Amino acid sequence: MKNSFTHFAAKLAEFADASRDGYAIFSADDILLCANKAFLDVFFRPEAELIGQSFAAIMRNAFRTQKGPRIDADNIETWLSRVQQLRRSRDFRLFEVDLVDGRWFLFSEQTLPDGEMLLQTKDITKQKIVEQHLNEHTRKLTDLALTDELTQIANRRSFVASVQAEITRCSRQHCAMAFFLLDIDHFKNVNDTYGHQAGDEVLRQVARLVKTTLREYDIFGRIGGEEFGIFLAQTSRDTAIEVAERLRQQIADEKLHIDGRELRITLSVGIALARDNAKFEQLYADADAALYQAKHSGRNRVVVAEYCVIL
Numbered sequence: 001m002k003n004s005f006t007h008f009a010a011k012l013a014e015f016a017d018a019s020r021d022g023y024a025i026f027s028a029d030d031i032l033l034c035a036n037k038a039f040l041d042v043f044f045r046p047e048a049e050l051i052g053q054s055f056a057a058i059m060r061n062a063f064r065t066q067k068g069p070r071i072d073a074d075n076i077e078t079w080l081s082r083v084q085q086l087r088r089s090r091d092f093r094l095f096e097v098d099l100v101d102g103r104w105f106l107f108s109e110q111t112l113p114d115g116e117m118l119l120q121t122k123d124i125t126k127q128k129i130v131e132q133h134l135n136e137h138t139r140k141l142t143d144l145a146l147t148d149e150l151t152q153i154a155n156r157r158s159f160v161a162s163v164q165a166e167i168t169r170c171s172r173q174h175c176a177m178a179f180f181l182l183d184i185d186h187f188k189n190v191n192d193t194y195g196h197q198a199g200d201e202v203l204r205q206v207a208r209l210v211k212t213t214l215r216e217y218d219i220f221g222r223i224g225g226e227e228f229g230i231f232l233a234q235t236s237r238d239t240a241i242e243v244a245e246r247l248r249q250q251i252a253d254e255k256l257h258i259d260g261r262e263l264r265i266t267l268s269v270g271i272a273l274a275r276d277n278a279k280f281e282q283l284y285a286d287a288d289a290a291l292y293q294a295k296h297s298g299r300n301r302v303v304v305a306e307y308c309v310i311l
């Protein structure tokens with residue numbers, strides 16, 4: 001039995017020596033007792049320099065020389081006291097570590113009841129690169145799903161979701177809110193006269209112009225076709241009218257440059273106002289009714305939904 005265990009231990013040491021995974025054993029008082037070559041490689045130090053060193057001394061050296069694990073800290077002693085609280089906090093711990101040279105490792109700590117610790121390291125750089133590509137891909141897909149392809153502003157789905165979240169927040173804080181529906185006047189004529197691509201360019205330029213006049217935290221999106229929506233939190237009736245008027249005037253004054261031609265367009269705006277317990281559907285219906293009035297009373301104007309009673 002003893003012989004077979006000795007044989008097993010010798011074989012394990014042989015495999016550990018040849019392994020690409022790092023192995024190191026620390027004493028209960030955190031002195032490095034032994035380590036294989038793969039582990040030493042993580043710290044760029046020869047065996048003679050590392051064995052017998054404390055964990056703290058090894059990490060101080062890594063911090064000073066900027067070789068080995070990346071230590072994102074201004075003060076190594078503060079970093080060490082935080083990390084030492086985690087070491088041996090459980091009998092098994094798994095965590096990822098990135099190196100100054102860009103490689104990534106999965107570290108596992110296995111602690112015995114007497115405090116001795118086996119530290120294993122596995123190079124996961126390739127998996128990390130795949131993971132980063134996947135994350136980037138997911139981010140791009142999410143952006144695509146939330147952005148209107150033509151104008152590069154929020155599409156209907158993300159606009160409505162943002163507005164609903166903001167309505168909930170405003171309702172909780174009992175703050176006034178304003179919702180605008182903006183519609184380009186006689187847009188069909190633009191398409192019919194100059195072509196669909198010119199119409200697309202008008203939509204792009206209008207979206208850009210409107211965006212530049214809004215505050216960073218105002219919500220703006222393309223609801224569909226030539227219709228845009230704007231949501232303003234903490235906005236009184238007077239301010240809402242002032243903002244909408246300014247927008248309307250700015251668009252009316254602007255000369256759009258489409259295919260070498262100068263073009264002028266106008267907007268009609270319907271405004272809905274609310275305070276507590278507002279619902280997106282109600283705000284939309286109110287703003288739509290006001291927009292209808294704006295269109296039918298001559299276009300290029302701002303109308304506030306009649307029944308919006310708000311200060």
Ligand SMILES: Nc1nc2c(ncn2[C@@H]2O[C@H](COP(=O)(O)OP(=O)(O)OP(=O)(O)O)[C@@H](O)[C@H]2O)c(=O)[nH]1
Pocket residue numbers: 150183184185186187188189191195196197198199200203224225226295299
């Ligand atoms: N170029 C372009 N045209 C679009 C797009 N989406 C909708 N349209 C056009 O927008 C026009 C909307 O026309 P209408 O709803 O009759 O409204 P209008 O001509 O703007 O007239 P009023 O709104 O009453 O002032 C239609 O001709 C649609 O084909 C788009 O993405 N690009």
